[in-house]
Amino acid sequence: xxxxxxxxxxxxxxxxxxxxxxxxxxxxxxxxxxxxxxxxxxxxxxxxxxxxxxxxxxxxxxxxxxxxxxxxxxxxxxxxxxxxxxxxxxxxx
Numbered sequence: 007x008x009x010x011x012x013x014x015x016x017x018x019x020x021x022x023x024x025x026x027x028x029x030x031x032x033x034x035x036x037x038x039x040x041x042x043x044x045x046x047x048x049x050x051x052x053x054x055x056x057x058x059x060x061x062x063x064x065x066x067x068x069x070x071x072x073x074x075x076x077x078x079x080x081x082x083x084x085x086x087x088x089x090x091x092x093x094x095x096x097x098x099x
Contacts, residue, residue: 007032009082011041012089020047029088034065035078037088052090064091 011029013021021027027045029037042049054060058078065072066089072080082088 007082007084007086009037009084009086009088011037012087014090014092016092017048017051017090020045020051032081033076033078034067034072034080034082034088037082038078051092062093064093065089066091 007030009029009031011027013025013027015025018025022045027041030040031037038048038052042052050060052060052063059065059072067075067080067082067086072078075081
């Protein structure tokens with residue numbers, strides 16, 4: 007399966023500045039492994055050392071948060087879009 011992965015500005019140095027990269031796999035986890043194989047700098051940004059979804063990364067399959075679809079086991083279909091969105095925190099005190 008080929009999907010489109012939208013990479014936020016903060017992660018683009020790992021993809022050579024590219025905003026949208028293709029990914030292959032039947033699940034989000036497989037797509038992430040494919041991305042990491044081609045862009046090793048993404049590994050620590052996408053997954054923890056134990057291989058779990060990084061808690062500071064929101065991932066959407068089309069418009070749905072994968073945390074409610076099985077996380078890394080969430081299935082993807084040909085033509086789906088995965089959007090990576092690092093969590094943002096902070097503000098004025």
